[in-house]
Structure formats: structure tokens, C-alpha cells
Amino acid sequence: MFTVQYKRFLKPLGKVVLALSVIFPVAGAQGGEEQSDAVGFEDVRLEVPHQARPLEVALWYPVREKGYPMVIGDNPVFRGTKVWKGSLIEEGSFPLVLLSPGSGGSPVTLGWIASRLVRQGYVVAGFRHPGTTTGDSYPQRAAEHWTRAEDISAVLDFLLGKSGFAGSIEAQDISVLGFSLGGLTALQVGGARPSLSLFREQCEGSARKREDCQYLASGGVDLSLLDGEAFGQDLRDSRIKRIVAVDPALTPAMPVKNRESIAVPTLLINLGFEGERMWATDLSDQGSGFAGDLPNSEYWTLGGANHFAFLGECKDGAGIILQEEGEEAICEDPAGSLRSVLHEKIGARILGFLKK
Template sequence: MRHLLTLLLSACLLAANTPAHAADPVGLSFLSVPVPERHGTMEISLWYPALAGGTPILIGVSPLFKGETAQRDAPAAAGDFPLILLSHGGLKSGPFIGAWMASRLASEGFVVAMMRQPDPQTMTSEESIHEIWLRPADLSAALTAIEKDSTLPAKIDRNRIGVLGFLIGGTSALSVAGGSLDPESFARSCGPNGTGVDCAEFARAGIDLHSVDRQQLSRSHLDTRVKAVVVIDPEFGASFTPESLKHISIPVRLINLGTPATIWPGLRISGLKDTIPNARYDLLGDTSQYGAFSECKPGGAAILQEEGEEPLCDDPEGTSRATIHDRLAENIAAAFRTDLPQ
């Protein structure tokens, strides 16, 4: 079933005229950036405030999810815009899982560089663990490439750079802010009374977290070019060393999706606000962790139920995924406007 879910989450690009989310014009371009730690390059998508023009393109559509429409290679709106590096997804995630957020933030006046992780269909469970230290390295590598690129369609204010992360992307955001993981705490996350999210898959693959490279887990990913981070439902949040969190010097917004009763224990981060000096914690109670996924197609919930998969398309009664996304994007845009240097 997990293989089927990976296929359903895998998104593609299509020429299109009908968006899932209508907003101000959003431009989209694609960049190939060097990522030394992966010994190759990574494709990233760059979303930006745009003028009329370009070619309509639908990105992120899949058998489960609607896509987001942007104007490929449209002329950029005038001005220098803050840059947000966006990392979304768990250890294995679809390539455009964060397109809905990138589109909304671009319409709010940000340039968004969305990381495209390796194909989850070709990644083993053991290889996926390496994403814990590779993804924060991806963020810094992408930022370096963007800073060197003189052909970007939109102008970037290099003094206003933020990172937005969901799930393992949230772990990465805390890492580039200065947090360091404790290997012992990480290993215990899949032990008795542990709160690890992927423990069942690790167990099926015969992976002992005590054997994971301790040096890689505990290394510093601090990137002083980043001036603020927003962290949503990060995995392994409880495994950061308190000492490293105490030394984070930039504003950190911590967000959980759901209620105290519904948030998965491994994603709870309310306790971090008292450890990180410049942290603020928000709870969006009219959603769940599934609100971080794209808006579903009408038949999406039935497909998941038939296959016995997680209810990724279910939202609390009286809410809609589109409304949840709009509210979350507004909150994040407001956070970055406040927390990034003026």
C-alpha cells in the first residue's frame, strides 16, 4: 500500500488554464542548482510576483490532488522581494507537495524557492534517513546558487531571507536556524514510548536508529544568511539538543496543525517555545496534520479509503482544505513580514 500511496502522491506538470487557487499573477521558473552533498544537481522551482504574460502551467496535479496554476517564465513584477526557501514533506515525499503554499506566498509578495527532493520511488528506507541532514544542506546550497544567479526573473532582497519547513522540512528549518540533533534522543524516538513518525517503516526495513551516522546527525547546519524561519509540524522536534536551541538568535515561528488531542506526539512542538529565545507558538485548531497536503480532487478520499491508506483528504467538519490553506498562508506571510529585517 505504501508503494501505491507514493504513486498517488507523485505529481506532474501539465499545460492548463484552470487553477485550483485563483490569485494575483504568479510567475514560475525552474532552476538546476549544484548540491555538493548529493554529488549532483537539484531542480528547484522559483515562484514570484508576476505581470501578465508567460505560459499557463499546472503544477502538482496527481490522481489525488488538484494542482496550482502559474505563468511559466512570466515577467516579474517590479520591486525587490523577500526570498523564502520552502522545504515540504516527510522522509519520502512527492516533488511538488508544497506548490499550494509557494503559489500563495508568491501572490503575497514573496519569491519562493521550493526544493524538489529525490524521487521517493527510487529511495530505500535506509537512504531516506540521510534526508535528515541532506535537506538542510540543500537549502543552503540552493541559496548559494540563487545568490550567484544574475538571470533570475525576479529581484531578491538579499537581506530578507527566510526558511519555511513542513515535517522533515521543518526539522531542516530548525537546523539552518542553529538547532542540532542529539543522536541518543533521535535513536530513542523509535524505542519504548518513543514518538517517531516513521518507526513502523524503519522496523519493516530492519533499521536500528542507533546505527545511524552520529556525526552526520549532530552536525551543525547553521546558515547566518537566513534571518527568520517558520516551522510547521517538524519531525524529530524533541530530538534537538536544548543547548543548541537556546543559542538560536533569529525569530522562529512554531506552528502545529490540529488540536492537543489530535496532534501526533512526534510532531508536537509547543514545548520548544520556552527553549528558543525568539520563538512564538501557534496552534491552528480547525485542521489536522493532513491540512499540510494539497487540496484533494472529489474522488481522492474514496481512493484512499478503498486502499486502506491514511485519510489525507479528510478535514474537520465545517472546514475546507482551500480555506485552511488560505488562512495558513496568511499567517505565514504575516510572520515573515514581521520577523524579517525591514
């Protein structure tokens, strides 16, 4: 889906959520972590031809020599993650994971999975997609989702070309990990092509209003004015060798013929038991049926979770803040579940797939 609840949380809580992209120093000097466990971090801004504003990318990487400790993504709602800014990257070449958040999301909110990947020997590049990122998120830009896939290819050009990371990336081992709208982005660079006419038909005729349709309608998006050719264009990037899509958006609008042509090895993840998932992101036969149509894929479900379990861990009292602001309960996990435990399970499944 287009993460309507997460988007609604981000925009009204401006003072709280803008802190998602603020980096805070950690008290004390270097120490505590072994060198091999330290996670390096840098921010990069790129001028790309398809975006009117610079594209911001967060980079996590294995460390040879630590810089100075920081915490990223910390605010009154979410717990941050510790990184080492200004560090020297470990010698060698490493597989790359391109990380695409949901609409209204920030890569630092997904620092928990980025850090896990780095500690297993990966470089991670997380995207602040213009128009669909924290503090800069609009339904119209979410509807123009194809620019996000263009972001992926543009950053990949940079990382493998003129960047200081070029010699540290294993060019034959590049994966994309996407969540929600980012899940769609991941599938698109693998060859997925949603149909605007099919999406319009579903939004206009469905007896059960889908979350993504409702979100775009709430922002005044007129689907009849969207560019159908751009909406369903082929954005595949042959450099992508694996895809991980967590609760991806728009799979109901992907024609079966197109689904069968996606050849990149793909891990599809649904959060929640059958019957409890969001209709717009359900990949099972009870939803879009997408999981059964992809020829080179694995489908994994995690019961006792919900869509927002993929976001960072929440602080004590976060639920009260959200309730006072009249926002969705994005920190409320199903009874008996702990987000930290869910993260361990999700992280292990993703790593198991990437290392095959």
C-alpha cells in the same frame, strides 16, 4: 515526524503520484488574471557536491510579463495550482522564501502557499530533496536528514550568485518555511542540532512508539549505524533571517541546551488540538516542549486541523482512491473543517510573521 503516512501513499500510487511533478497546459490563452496576480514558475536542476543526483528546485515569482499558463501538481488526488511558465519576473528585488516539503513530498503539492506568498511580493524556491521526494523516497535517506539542510545552502548560493534571479532577490530578507521533515530542515539552518544518542534512546525505550521511530524501523534503518556527528552537526546559515516550521520533525531529540541557542526569529506551528496531534510533532508541553524553550519564537496552534492539512486541497473522490489503495486518509480533514479554510488561516498567519 518523517511523514510515514504521506510516504506510504506516494510510493504505491506510482502512476497517480508521479503526476505531482507533471505540468499540464491550461485550455485557452492568456487572460483571466490581472498581471499582478499572475504567478511565474520555472524548474531548475543543479549539480551540488553533496548529492549524487541533480537537485531539482521549483521557482515561483511575481510576473511582469506573462508566458504561457500551466497547472502544476494536478493528479487524481490533489488539485493543482495555476502558474505562468516562461514569464518575465517583475522589476525590483523581492524577499525570498525557501520551501522544504515533508519526506516523500513535492514542492508542487504546496503550491497553494507558494502562490499566496508570490501574490504578496515574494520569490519562492521549493525543493525536491533527493532521496526524500515524490517518487524517490526512502527511510534511510530520511534518516540522513542533514543533506536537506545542505540543499538549502547550496541553492541559496546559486540563487544569490550565478542565477538569473540574483538581482531580483533581497539578500537581507531570506526565510525558510518547512513542513514535517522540512520543518526540521528549516530549524537546522537556524542552528538546531538533534542528538542521535537521544533519538536512539527515545526510539528504543519509549513506551509509546513514536511515528518517526516506526517509520525508520519499517525501512530497516539501524540507528546504531548512523553517523552521530553528521546527525547533529551545526548547519546554520547566517543568511537565513526567519524560520517557519510547521509540525517539524525530531524536536524531541533536540537537547534543551541547543534549543536555547537558536536565535533566529521563528514561527512554530502545530496543527490540531492538544491531545490530537502526532506525538512526534507535538511542540507543546504535552509533547517535546520545544515551543517553550525557543527564546525568539512564536507558537501558534490551529485546532480543527491535522498534520496533512498543510498539503494541497484534495479532489472529490480522492478519499475513495486512497481507501482502494489501502493508504492513509491524507485527504480526510476533521469533521466540520474545510482544507481551503484551513489554508486561508495558515497562510495569513505565516504572512503576518514574515512581514514583521
